[in-house]
């Protein structure tokens with residue numbers, strides 16, 4: 001229960017304030033003069049509420065005596081000027097008399113809330129993003145050296161028409177970099193078309209990208225323009241380019257070499273003016289060496305390489321991003337500003353963020369939705385610093401079926417999932433079965449969707465091998 005000292009010489013006001021605060025479950029001491037207040041250790045209270053004019057001195061005299069305890073000054077309209085002066089002297093708030101009860105209770109609540117913020121959670125302790133810098137870098141936040149070097153490279157390469165290859169783990173901001181390159185180029189007023197090659201089924205990818213003629217294949221009832229053509233005059237961003245089938249790679253090479261495309265089923269080529277930006281988390285050079293990726297395309301794509309660092313290697317950027325995302329999430333959801341508590345700040349710094357900035361962004365948004373007060377804890381963020389994770393029932397069944405380790409089976413059968421790492425099991429299961437199972441079967445056995453399977457493969461660095 002918070003302890004409040006009320007110093008007011010007018011008995012009626014003093015008693016009514018005391019009763020009001022007591023009704024709201026505060027522990028109240030009330031005094032009628034500065035001298036009486038001097039007898040107390042004011043720093044032992046959580047809040048001092050004092051009239052401005054008092055026998056024996058000014059309410060502001062108590063500010064110094066109160067130390068770190070906040071002081072709320074009550075004053076009449078006639079002396080608002082002195083209230084402003086009181087604020088300058090360190091009072092945290094003033095309230096003009098006559099005030100209604102609700103107003104006073106609200107002021108008290110808000111001051112006590114602010115005062116109770118743990119020091120680590122104070123937003124001012126977290127690195128704050130500078131709005132001008134963010135705008136300058138097209139919404140990309142990053143103060144660490146690697147990001148600063150990257151920003152310089154982006155501004156150099158963006159105005160050229162050079163093909164750019166962006167490397168980086170999933171969720172590190174590759175698409176954001178592609179947007180920055182487009183926005184800082186002469187093509188900024190034209191379209192930026194982004195395509196995730198891994199999200200489109202292999203059989204459809206070629207016609208999606210390059211279009212098709214009527215009757216080119218079963219189901220091609222009409223002629224259709226592809227995405228490369230739609231990006232004419234602008235930029236085409238091909239994410240996960242390592243997933244592009246070999247036939248589509250050949251067509252793409254033509255775009256780069258001849259600036260032309262041929263729709264599936266067409267005889268004639270069409271001229272296009274497209275700047276290509278590609279991204280991957282895979283090692284295309286290795287893929288080229290084992291024939292999974294065209295070597296000539298690899299060299300054509302790699303005119304300029306940009307690499308995004310994983311979030312765990314970006315030092316204090318993680319807290320800067322976290323506080324930016326917290327502010328943005330609160331605004332988006334129409335909530336009043338929130339803060340991370342000290343445990344959350346620690347967890348944010350320690351956690352490895354395998355899903356990088358995307359994972360952080362999702363965690364913060366979820367926490368803002370679930371929060372019941374103005375504080376975001378590590379628990380709300382869902383940060384579990386222990387390696388143990390829960391496993392889905394489908395995976396558990398599968399584990400019993402497939403794993404020969406009796407210790408693991410034993411724990412699983414007894415519902416003790418604590419010692420199992422979902423990620424470890426996932427990697428183990430995928431590596432052991434991928435050669436003999438299709439992606440659809442793997443996903444079904446694991447009890448997850450094909451899309452989740454693909455996303456987890458990216459996150460854990462075990463991309464699908466081309467068969």
Ligand SMILES: Nc1ncnc2c1ncn2[C@@H]1O[C@H](COP(=O)(O)OP(=O)(O)OP(=O)(O)O)[C@@H](O)[C@H]1O
Nearest residue numbers: 139140141142169170171172173174175176357358
């Ligand atoms: N440096 C950053 N500053 C601000 N937001 C960022 C930053 N990096 C990433 N984000 C945000 O994180 C999310 C994921 O970023 P993005 O889609 O660009 O990653 P990606 O590397 O392309 O991921 P994937 O490889 O999975 O497609 C987006 O919402 C993006 O706005």
